[in-house]
Amino acid sequence: MRTEILAAIGDPLRFEALRLLLADDGLAQAALAELLGVTPSRLGNHLAALRAAGLVDPVRVGRSTRYTLRQPDAVRALVGAIDTLAGGPAALPEAGRSPYARARTCYDHLAGEVGVRLLDRLVAEGALVPGPEPESVLQPGETLDASLTRLGVPYPQVGRRKLAVGCLDATAGHPHLGGALGSEVLRSFLRRGLLLPGPAPRSLIEHPNLAPLLG
Structure with a gap:
């Protein structure tokens, strides 16, 4: 599982998706795709990798699928640790709703x-x-x-x-x-x-x- 997690967060797009969910847990796939500047179909493959690694869970709401962090505190710590290793730490998103x-x-x-x-x-x-x-x-x-x-x-x-x-x-x-x-x-x-x-x-x-x- 450690290998799957490292592989999942090694992609920059997936890492940024986790950042967005840290700031606004429960974003719909369409909203995530727009914020990341990709198509929902392209993002779907990346979200599948995050799901397989046990980092996110999908929740169906009407016609849309929203994604939540399975263990928000663990993901926050993980992102913070990576930022520190990269020369940070960079400011992590605060809990709450994004402007979008x-x-x-x-x-x-x-x-x-x-x-x-x-x-x-x-x-x-x-x-x-x-x-x-x-x-x-x-x-x-x-x-x-x-x-x-x-x-x-x-x-x-x-x-x-x-x-x-x-x-x-x-x-x-x-x-x-x-x-x-x-x-x-x-x-x-x-x-x-x-x-x-x-x-x-x-x-x-x-x-x-x-x-x-x-x-």
């Missing part, structure tokens, strides 16, 4: 924890009525107009799209708001400076004025 998991775009709508909070708030207010599944169509509720006024978001032009759908978030494991309404919310927040483009592709930075709108 906090807020980003998903197609043309808002994803990450911020997107999940937005949908949860609209459901709690009675603005949207969820369906039986995380990715079901959401029906407009009695308070939708009032909620959109509070958010400062105009009623979207739906066209052929659904007004609102749940889109299972790759990192949060819960649905965020998709559909025409999700697109309009993101467009409005960006236009008003409540969300700003982040340093990484698709990542977003929150303005402090956004927090009161999300509750």
Whole structure:
């Protein structure tokens, strides 16, 4: 097993995947692939090697597969030891959510924890009525107009799209708001400076004025 572990972490991509999971345990494969700049299919082979070495475990959530560290403390110590041998130690990621998991775009709508909070708030207010599944169509509720006024978001032009759908978030494991309404919310927040483009592709930075709108 020692040989398998050393072989698994000897690849730079796998080593960086472990670093990302140290910072944000439970990332989906698609999220890991984007952060590492590779395709999900290419990353899949590397994750299989980490699984075979007993370093990570897959967890199926809806249509996505998330990866968790089997022994986080042991992996942290291992990464730290390698950094020390390499002339470090380099700073290890702190526990907690990464900026990518906090807020980003998903197609043309808002994803990450911020997107999940937005949908949860609209459901709690009675603005949207969820369906039986995380990715079901959401029906407009009695308070939708009032909620959109509070958010400062105009009623979207739906066209052929659904007004609102749940889109299972790759990192949060819960649905965020998709559909025409999700697109309009993101467009409005960006236009008003409540969300700003982040340093990484698709990542977003929150303005402090956004927090009161999300509750």
